[in-house]
Amino acid sequence: GDSVTQMEGPVTLSEEAFLTINCTYTATGYPSLFWYVQYPGEGLQLLLKATKADDKGSNKGFEATYRKETTSFHLEKGSVQVSDSAVYFCALKRSNYQLIWGAGTKLIIKP
Amino acid sequence: EPEVTQTPSHQVTQMGQEVILRCVPISNHLYFYWYRQILGQKVEFLVSFYNNEISEKSEIFDDQFSVERPDGSNFTLKIRSTKLEDSAMYFCASSEGQGGTYGYTFGSGTRLTVV
Numbered sequence: 001g002d003s004v005t006q007m008e009g010p011v012t013l014s015e016e017a018f019l020t021i022n023c024t025y026t027a028t029g030y031p032s033l034f035w036y037v038q039y040p041g042e043g044l045q046l047l048l049k050a051t052k053a054d055d056k057g058s059n060k061g062f063e064a065t066y067r068k069e070t071t072s073f074h075l076e077k078g079s080v081q082v083s084d085s086a087v088y089f090c091a092l093k094r095s096n097y098q099l100i101w102g103a104g105t106k107l108i109i110k111p
Numbered sequence: 112e113p114e115v116t117q118t119p120s121h122q123v124t125q126m127g128q129e130v131i132l133r134c135v136p137i138s139n140h141l142y143f144y145w146y147r148q149i150l151g152q153k154v155e156f157l158v159s160f161y162n163n164e165i166s167e168k169s170e171i172f173d174d175q176f177s178v179e180r181p182d183g184s185n186f187t188l189k190i191r192s193t194k195l196e197d198s199a200m201y202f203c204a205s206s207e208g209q210g211g212t213y214g215y216t217f218g219s220g221t222r223l224t225v226v
Binding site: 041043046089095097099100101102 | 115117152155156169202209214215216220
């Protein structure tokens with residue numbers, strides 16, 4: 001069945017470091033792909049999305065490119081800040097209504 | 112920015128009791144969802160709701176669960192007889208369209224603890 005695999009956390013980086021959080025998926029067809037972020041004590045917020053192969057989603061300095069050939073949607077940011085500390089979830093849209101989620105990756109940014 | 116509001120933020124209930132989790136979706140959204148996340152596990156889809164009926168549900172959403180839009184603003188999840196394994200964070204979400212194009216807006220969640 002459809003699934004999403006994310007790199008395990010926590011990922012700990014220093015401020016201004018380059019970030020990559022890996023996400024790969026297994027699915028039939030070409031699902032839409034999403035990154036959600038959950039800040040401490042808050043809900044799940046859509047960070048970015050891509051709906052077809054080679055699309056690049058971007059928001060708040062974060063980027064991810066939908067790679068059909070490697071079935072990946074890795075999240076990147078060139079220079080992270082302490083305020084980026086959160087849990088990041090990769091997800092795919094399996095049907096008209098349903099999201100399939102990765103396990104989440106906790107990101108810790110140290111000043 | 113419009114928000115999805117969930118109440119209560121934390122609910123503790125005894126096993127076997129009924130609970131109702133409440134959500135106020137964004138006013139112009141037409142599609143509504145419930146997800147849950149058991150501690151340490153992945154977020155799981157429970158149910159989607161459109162045009163006053165369930166449009167899709169997962170295997171988790173058995174006869175113990177029901178959803179309702181009792182008025183023009185609220186969207187509720189009822190668990191009839193709670194079990195210990197129902198303890199989880201429950202997230203409500205809404206979307207303007209079918210989610211993939213427009214994205215989903217999630218609430219902050221209700222932490223349900225069954226004792």
